[in-house]
Amino acid sequence: YVLPDEAARARLLQEGGGGVAAVVVLDQGSRHWQKLRKESAARVVLTSLLACLPAGPRVYFLKGGYETFYSHYPECCVDVKPVSQEKTESERGLLSQCGKPILSVTLRPAYDQGGPVEILPFLYLGSAYHASKCEFLANLHITALLNVSRRTSEACTTHLHYKWIPVEDSHTADISSHFQEAIDFIDCVREEGGKVLVHCEAGVSRSPTICMAYLMKTKQFRLKEAFDYVKQRRSVISPNFGFMGQLLQYESETLPSTPTPQPPSCQGEAASSSFIDHLQTLSPDMQGAYCTFPTSVLAPVPTHSTVAELHRSPVATATSC
Numbered sequence: 001y002v003l004p005d006e007a008a009r010a011r012l013l014q015e016g017g018g019g020v021a022a023v024v025v026l027d028q029g030s031r032h033w034q035k036l037r038k039e040s041a042a043r044v045v046l047t048s049l050l051a052c053l054p055a056g057p058r059v060y061f062l063k064g065g066y067e068t069f070y071s072h073y074p075e076c077c078v079d080v081k082p083v084s085q086e087k088t089e090s091e092r093g094l095l096s097q098c099g100k101p102i103l104s105v106t107l108r109p110a111y112d113q114g115g116p117v118e119i120l121p122f123l124y125l126g127s128a129y130h131a132s133k134c135e136f137l138a139n140l141h142i143t144a145l146l147n148v149s150r151r152t153s154e155a156c157t158t159h160l161h162y163k164w165i166p167v168e169d170s171h172t173a174d175i176s177s178h179f180q181e182a183i184d185f186i187d188c189v190r191e192e193g194g195k196v197l198v199h200c201e202a203g204v205s206r207s208p209t210i211c212m213a214y215l216m217k218t219k220q221f222r223l224k225e226a227f228d229y230v231k232q233r234r235s236v237i238s239p240n241f242g243f244m245g246q247l248l249q250y251e252s253e254t255l256p257s258t259p260t261p262q263p264p265s266c267q268g269e270a271a272s273s274s275f276i277d278h279l280q281t282l283s284p285d286m287q288g289a290y291c292t293f294p295t296s297v298l299a300p301v302p303t304h305s306t307v308a309e310l311h312r313s314p315v316a317t318a319t320s321c
Contacts, residue, residue: 143194171242
């Protein structure tokens with residue numbers, strides 16, 4: 001879903017948008033929504049919102065993404081933790097011309113905060129950063145790494161079983177063809193009494209998809225159950241549209257008794273959003289703070305813009321963080 005939270009989705013679909021004044025869409029750093037690729041998750045999210053939202057909420061695109069916004073207006077940001085409490089003198093002294101800290105030096109993305117999470121006693125989920133930290137792996141007694149990103153890694157792999165399944169984080173990528181291969185590897189580690197960390201770049205789209213497929217295959221979880229189960233343990237997960245479609249297809253193949261999915265409506269037409277394409281819905285207690293945001297970083301998306309005229313991408317059921 002574009003909005004995985006059912007309550008938030010139902011509220012937005014109410015008449016007048018359920019009292020929500022604005023919806024902010026952002027990606028990893030694009031400066032203009034007009035220049036987004038047609039197949040990009042952010043473009044699909046914008047298209048879906050403009051087509052499905054009732055009159056009321058305004059749709060905005062955050063120019064430059066969260067990091068750019070934070071670098072200019074840190075006072076408007078919450079729940080951002082520093083990379084480390086101990087900074088070098090050079091890091092402390094590296095400030096912008098406005099005297100505000102440079103984000104790339106002082107902060108680490110939310111998906112790299114903390115450590116890997118336990119999905120099952122032998123199955124862990126995390127990011128490439130987690131996989132590169134040998135102390136994390138040692139503390140958790142990890143014996144194997146399953147990398148489902150575009151790039152292989154040699155960090156911490158000397159004494160570990162290592163498997164690399166290269167997959168793009170794109171809604172057109174085929175990840176489902178690798179489900180059985182990944183499941184077999186995880187089962188092999190389990191049978192040997194080991195523990196495996198499944199990771200991609202951010203631990204948000206590709207690797208959670210693999211973990212969900214494993215739960216669906218071995219625990220007979222339906223897609224919603226698997227998604228909720230993993231989401232409870234790693235809140236930042238957000239498999240992209242194509243991956244959710246492939247998981248839906250995998251559900252019908254793995255659990256034959258599952259009712260045939262109905263054609264998606266506006267509410268469920270887009271399966272999910274990738275992590276770096278967050279959709280932020282402002283709750284009533286946040287709307288006051290929102291009104292103080294500098295409008296220079298928000299780009300209103302005209303209701304009758306070309307974005308609304310784009311063909312909406314349906315949930316892919318045979319493609320494949």
